[in-house]
Amino acid sequence: MTYGFETLAIHAGQEPERRTGAVVPPIFQTSTYAQDAVGAPRLGYEYSRSGNPTRDALQECLAALEGGRRGLTFASGLAAEDTLLRTVCRPGDHVVIPDDAYGGSYRLFAKVLERWGLAYTPARISDPAAVRAAMTDRTRVIWVETPTNPLLGIADVAALAGVAHERDALLVVDNTFASPYLQQPLALGADVVVHSTTKYIGGHSDVVGGALVTTDRSLGDELAFHQNAMGAVNGPFDAWLTLRGVKTLGVRMDRHCDNAERVAEYLSRHPKVSQVLYPGLPDHPGHETAAKQMRRFGGMISFRAAGGEAAAVEVCDRARVFVLAESLGGIESLIEHPGRMTHASAAGSPLEVPADLVRLSVGIETVDDLLADLEQALG
Incomplete structure (x- = not known):
């Protein structure tokens, strides 16, 4: 069976x-x-x-x-x-x-x-x-x-x-x-x-x-x-x-995806965000391939701060519901600056990440609270 x-x-x-x-x-x-x-x-x-x-x-x-x-x-x-x-x-x-x-x-x-x-x-x-x-x-x-x-x-x-x-x-x-x-x-x-x-x-x-x-x-x-x-x-x-x-992976992933879709839409309209990287957005270059081989588009989002590295770091420091921490995929939302945190080992290499990049692991909290936190963090 x-x-x-x-x-x-x-x-x-x-x-x-x-x-x-x-x-x-x-x-x-x-x-x-x-x-x-x-x-x-x-x-x-x-x-x-x-x-x-x-x-x-x-x-x-x-x-x-x-x-x-x-x-x-x-x-x-x-x-x-x-x-x-x-x-x-x-x-x-x-x-x-x-x-x-x-x-x-x-x-x-x-x-x-x-x-x-x-x-x-x-x-x-x-x-x-x-x-x-x-x-x-x-x-x-x-x-x-x-x-x-x-x-x-x-x-x-x-x-x-x-x-x-x-x-x-x-x-x-x-x-x-x-x-x-x-x-x-x-x-x-x-x-x-x-x-x-x-x-x-x-x-x-x-x-x-x-x-x-x-x-x-x-x-x-x-x-x-x-x-x-x-x-x-x-x-x-x-x-x-x-x-x-x-045991709860399926139900958690559905909520991660629900919340991430809302967050990605919000960030894509924000004047202090120059680019949103999320395969669920129709303008993402991999959107069609992701739609073909994935059930949904996941709970991870990266975005580039319009004000450069200093603005990206400030957003990370100002967040409250999004916890400033490395790792991802937990029930709680996390925010980090890859260039100084998870990807610091790639600095100076061909794999160096943009200095204005912020990475979000969108958790399963009430999505309106996540949006409000990003609003105050982006200032």
């Missing part, structure tokens, strides 16, 4: 516990497991880095939500990225990345993996021809965010899957901004989906984590081997918190 998204979010991987019938998966807060005999662990559990029932429940749930065959969870989104790249790449290989990639991902490529021998080239991922031109004979991965962080660029996942597979490369899609509720890249041809589960999947700004999902069983087995060998797994309590958050 085929189930809907919300049903899977509540039930996939979460059967009532066998011994007591508890309807919520327990927190298996243990480091090791008794074995029935030498080399005969019960249900295959030996040590919690290698396997934990609470983490397994989350992994199974996320695989179901993304339409994948194997889900793996990690201590953070960057831990998931690092494990993936060291699994599928070798020193001397090459990766194409977005020319406005998340600052933490850029730092991983530029400051860590490049020293390990992995080359990278930034490209405009909204243009498949530009991505194709950036590839080399050693390109192993096309790395995509859609929408991108923080400029909200949109990539055509199906088109880029074709570009990647022409050259026997993998298409990896960071689906953090959209969440599996709004977009399912595997169904569009992607090979691996990456999440910072800290964001919309966890949804409450109280737990850090990451995930990988793939439809390829062989690749899933390789990733599972490296997950255990490299050891950057999430603990059982973190897995439980994330699993609790994912």
Whole structure:
């Protein structure tokens, strides 16, 4: 039987516990497991880095939500990225990345993996021809965010899957901004989906984590081997918190989108805003592609302050309902200055973000309160 998204979010991987019938998966807060005999662990559990029932429940749930065959969870989104790249790449290989990639991902490529021998080239991922031109004979991965962080660029996942597979490369899609509720890249041809589960999947700004999902069983087995060998797994309590958050992902995302649409419309008419970056606006260059591959347009908005960097910083400092903080995807609204905060690591690089940029993570508060806060913050 085929189930809907919300049903899977509540039930996939979460059967009532066998011994007591508890309807919520327990927190298996243990480091090791008794074995029935030498080399005969019960249900295959030996040590919690290698396997934990609470983490397994989350992994199974996320695989179901993304339409994948194997889900793996990690201590953070960057831990998931690092494990993936060291699994599928070798020193001397090459990766194409977005020319406005998340600052933490850029730092991983530029400051860590490049020293390990992995080359990278930034490209405009909204243009498949530009991505194709950036590839080399050693390109192993096309790395995509859609929408991108923080400029909200949109990539055509199906088109880029074709570009990647022409050259026997993998298409990896960071689906953090959209969440599996709004977009399912595997169904569009992607090979691996990456999440910072800290964001919309966890949804409450109280737990850090990451995930990988793939439809390829062989690749899933390789990733599972490296997950255990490299050891950057999430603990059982973190897995439980994330699993609790994912149950309400669908209803939360609907409210995030409702509020973001109102906020984007308001900002697009404000005289102190020079540009609004939101794929739900008809004049966004990626609007048609986003409408084709996304259920709705998400809760993230960036805008450029008409008064330049000083005005952008002042808006961030003056906001009250929008909390000045890094991260995104929680139930509370957040505001930040990417150039000085989340994307400071890209300063001076080809990925440097505009100094007048402000990024909003629109929460699920009463939308009139959010609009009033922006009105006073914009002054």
